[in-house]
Amino acid sequence: MSLIIEKNQIKGWLAGLKKNFIIIETKKMVLPAKQYFFPPKEDIFIFNKISGKLSVPEKREKLLLVCSHLGELEAMTQLDEIMKTPRPDWYYWQKRDQSVLVGIVDQSVEAASGGDLILEKINKEQYRALILTAQGKKLIKKDFFKEIEKPKIKKYLPESKPLKELLLDPELLSEAVAWSWQTKHKIWDELGKKCLGCGICTYVCPICHCFSIEDRVDLDGEKCVRCRQWDACTLPRFAQVAGGHNFHKSIKERYYNWFYHKFVRAYKEYGRTQCVACGQCARYCPAGISIEKVLLEIVGDYKKK
Ligand code: SF4
Ligand code: SF4
Structure with a gap:
């Protein structure tokens, strides 16, 4: 049995997921997906000399990243591993933990090495769902996906480099x-x-x-912000x-x-x-x-x- 979605249903399916996620399509972006979890510049704490308070900015958004290349998903798997070693990078994981990665790829998938859910092109009109995690499973909506016993499968070989x-x-x-x-x-x-x-x-x-770390101090010396940047x-x-x-x-x-x-x-x-x-x-x-x-x-x- 294969779980299939029609190509012309993908837009509607993603629109329905907007209730729970901020949807980001990475296809035409210059900067890679890492920018959402490890931004080019990020404040890591703010110290106020007058109040003596130290605050840590929190950012917890539920993002759903739609990637069009398997390489992007594989890169995120590698980055996840790097950001866990030697101990989890709190700033990365507070954002990454909330998010899901979906691949919609115009090629046949031999071995998936990342992401929560992949929609793999199997013919001109249809994509097959490959569920990789429990989070990916939750994205499957019955209104859009159908179980088909023997779908028409064509091989779309990736470009060899x-x-x-x-x-x-x-x-x-x-x-x-x-x-x-x-x-x-x-x-x-x-x-x-x-x-x-x-x-x-x-x-x-x-x-x-x-990344490098930089401290910025206000001219009046009251506030200091420590930030990290690529x-x-x-x-x-x-x-x-x-x-x-x-x-x-x-x-x-x-x-x-x-x-x-x-x-x-x-x-x-x-x-x-x-x-x-x-x-x-x-x-x-x-x-x-x-x-x-x-x-x-x-x-x-x-x-x-
Ligand atoms: S640092 Fe050197 S290799 Fe890298 S993009 Fe710039 S010119 Fe090219
Ligand atoms: S080809 Fe390799 S080194 Fe160059 S941007 Fe892609 S992953 Fe990084």
Whole structure:
């Protein structure tokens, strides 16, 4: 038995869910879904010197995020894991716990690696529901979904990308990236000249999660707000510490750090890469740098060595 919804019923089904959720479609967004749970800038506490009160801003909205790519859901699964380690990030989870993730994807789903409910395209008119969590089950409304014994199923194969293939072997990627830096591969000099150090690749990446902390004090000294904001390996002050010392002075070192975190350190910590091959970093890079081309060159040379 398959649980099926007609394509032309999806809009009505989502409209009905508006009673319980704020619905957000991520399809045309530049910033990824992480922005709703880990915003670009967020106050984490406010201290008032006069009253002596410390307050923590709370934000508990019930969001229903509609994603159109499996990669977005997979990235959220990874981010959830990161935000639980070494202990749960309260600011992230106060928002994330309330929310549900729905995928409406125009491809066949071989293995779902994230989300609460996925609607998988099975033919021109119909989508099949894949329920992944109890929260996802609650979204199924009888008026819109029907059980069908043998629906007409067509295969919609996802676009194959070399980067996706590379991600299948995180161990090889981890070794190759580390090797390229240790052996002073020429690609890092080239990228050090090409990269503008703007941080855009990190902001648009659905998994990047580094942040910095800043205190803002009112001019009259009464109120202090501590806030956290997105940071990026490639930004000039990313590795600068108190006293002014900067551990990664050059763009070359900072750009490599982005790769190191995603492919070497992430493999050591989680046994996988922190990349889902969404291609957003290359799409928005003003210098035209493609993570796929960089990795293909490094892995190609590593295999030849
Ligand atoms: S392709 Fe780029 S933006 Fe997408 S997950 Fe990988 S590193 Fe992040
Ligand atoms: S978006 Fe491109 S230019 Fe900007 S930091 Fe990333 S790689 Fe460098």
